[in-house]
Amino acid sequence: MxxxxxxxxxxxxxxxxxxxxxxxxxxxxxxxxxxxxxxxxxxxxxxxxxxxxxxxxxxxxxxxxxxxxxxxxxxxxxxxxxxxxxxxxxxxxxxxxxxxxxxxxxxxxxxxxxxxxxxxxxxxxxxxxxxxxxxxxxxxxxxxxCAGYTVWSGLRLADPKPHERVAVVGIGGLGHLALQYAKAAGFETIAVTKSKDKEKMIRELGADEVVESGAALLAAGGADVLLGTSNSWASTEEAAQGIRPDGRVVVMGASNEPFRFNMGMMLSRVRILGSSQxxxxxxxxxxxxxxxxxxxxxxxxxxxxxxxxxxxxxxxxxxxxxxxxxxx
Ligand SMILES: [Zn+2]
Ligand SMILES: [Zn+2]
Structure with missing residues (x-):
């Protein structure tokens, strides 16, 4: 063969x-x-x-x-x-x-x-x-x-509740599916991406909002679940500035970088979840x-x-x- x-x-x-x-x-x-x-x-x-x-x-x-x-x-x-x-x-x-x-x-x-x-x-x-x-x-x-199974598994692990907001960081092979799954499951969905040129396409995939950073995510009301689909954990860490109290950050992209937890996250009971399939x-x-x-x-x-x-x-x-x- x-x-x-x-x-x-x-x-x-x-x-x-x-x-x-x-x-x-x-x-x-x-x-x-x-x-x-x-x-x-x-x-x-x-x-x-x-x-x-x-x-x-x-x-x-x-x-x-x-x-x-x-x-x-x-x-x-x-x-x-x-x-x-x-x-x-x-x-x-x-x-x-x-x-x-x-x-x-x-x-x-x-x-x-x-x-x-x-x-x-x-x-x-x-x-x-x-x-x-x-x-x-x-x-x-x-x-x-791989891609679909991974992101849907991650969303299910985060166990989002009705009315919660789901953000996705890293709009690529995994992320473009994560946006669609979150939307299809009925959640308000926010994309976090530096690629503002992709905004029209990202909205067509189901994003209700598109923001450029964790600070902008926070300003837009924040997210209860952040699906980190990027292979750059630094990007996921940055986007996690927009996580709300009792929020869950799901890390799914493969990397060997450190992922830093901070005092603010501790006090607001943020959970970091590793997830694959x-x-x-x-x-x-x-x-x-x-x-x-x-x-x-x-x-x-x-x-x-x-x-x-x-x-x-x-x-x-x-x-x-x-x-x-x-x-x-
Ligand atoms: Zn894979
Ligand atoms: Zn075994």
């Missing part, structure tokens, strides 16, 4: 022949129809998350099952499926026993422990696959398996919003052969708003 292979840390992605996977026990082989690019692909290429190179990245996979391995009973050839980030826990630690495999320290993840989806075929554990609603196209579904019920809901056309992914599509171009645009932060490889 053809696959986008990263040869080494900081290596240049090359589309080349790669071994076609075979389904082992409890596994399926998916013929990939669409695969989204995430900024985490850039982090992995730069060695921030260790993988065994050469490696095929990609953790927003969707396609159809073309082979089922021994022991698979709930999936069949022809099923339209996608796969989230964490596929399998060790099954034996406290968090696996509690049914929270996403917290397992020895979890096997898509595009990390297993080869990823920037390829014609991908191997996955059958239990990690999620059926895709019939009404949903592959191109719209793919980015939900918090369990399949949120993936189910995230997909359902898109199938019902309440949320729409804004995509740039590329052929597998052009993935290098897509990668450069992701790395440079130029994509509006999610780059997706389509195989059809």
């Amino acid at each position: 053809r696959a986008a292979v990263v040869p080494s840390v900081n290596g240049k992605w090359e589309v080349k022949e790669w071994q076609t996977p075979k389904a082992g026990p409890n596994q399926v082989v998916i013929k990939i129809h669409a695969s989204g690019l995430c900024y985490t692909d850039v982090h992995i290429t730069h060695g921030m998350i260790p993988v065994q190179f050469p490696h095929v990245l990609g953790h927003e996979p969707v396609g159809e099952i073309v082979e089922v391995g021994p022991g698979v009973t709930t999936r069949k050839v022809g099923d339209r499926v996608g796969v989230g980030w964490v596929q399998r826990g060790c099954g034996r630690c406290e968090w696996c026993l509690r049914g929270k495999k996403e917290l397992c320290q020895n979890a096997i993840s898509t595009g990390i422990g297993l080869q990823g989806s920037h390829a014609e075929y991908m191997l996955a554990y059958a239990d990690a696959t999620m059926l895709i609603p019939d009404a949903l196209s592959y191109e719209q579904a793919a980015p939900i398996f 918090n369990g399949p019920e949120y993936l189910y809901e995230a997909l359902d919003f898109v199938a019902k056309k309440k949320v729409k992914v804004v995509t740039e599509t590329y052929k597998l052969e052009d993935i290098g171009k897509a990668y450069d645009r992701v790395a440079d932060g130029k994509v509006r708003f999610r780059a997706v490889i389509t195989m059809d």
Whole structure:
């Protein structure tokens, strides 16, 4: 099969022949129809998350099952499926026993422990696959398996109440979906962005207000929930100046920067929440919003052969708003 292979840390992605996977026990082989690019692909290429190179990245996979391995009973050839980030826990630690495999320290993840989806075929554990609603196209579904799943999980973790205000900082692949999910769930929604040139588009996505900074957010009434989707924690920290008492700041962008808590936050009982993909019920809901056309992914599509171009645009932060490889 053809696959986008990263040869080494900081290596240049090359589309080349790669071994076609075979389904082992409890596994399926998916013929990939669409695969989204995430900024985490850039982090992995730069060695921030260790993988065994050469490696095929990609953790927003969707396609159809073309082979089922021994022991698979709930999936069949022809099923339209996608796969989230964490596929399998060790099954034996406290968090696996509690049914929270996403917290397992020895979890096997898509595009990390297993080869990823920037390829014609991908191997996955059958239990990690999620059926895709019939009404949903592959191109719209793919980015939900990381970006959509992540931001909806974060909003659910913050547990917003009726009448609360939700702000989103970082209007990119994750942020443009976070705005739409918050709006679709019925909350007054505010975008925090330096890109005033994007204001018209951001309002069309569902933002009731667009502000440039945490101070401007505060002046506009503040937010009870701040969804930090930016890979710059400094931006999230700055926007958190606009958080209201009893507010929650959800940090979702990957970074190694420190995140500073301050006295004002302590006195106003602000909570900082780390969040990623918090369990399949949120993936189910995230997909359902898109199938019902309440949320729409804004995509740039590329052929597998052009993935290098897509990668450069992701790395440079130029994509509006999610780059997706389509195989059809
Ligand atoms: Zn991702
Ligand atoms: Zn475990």
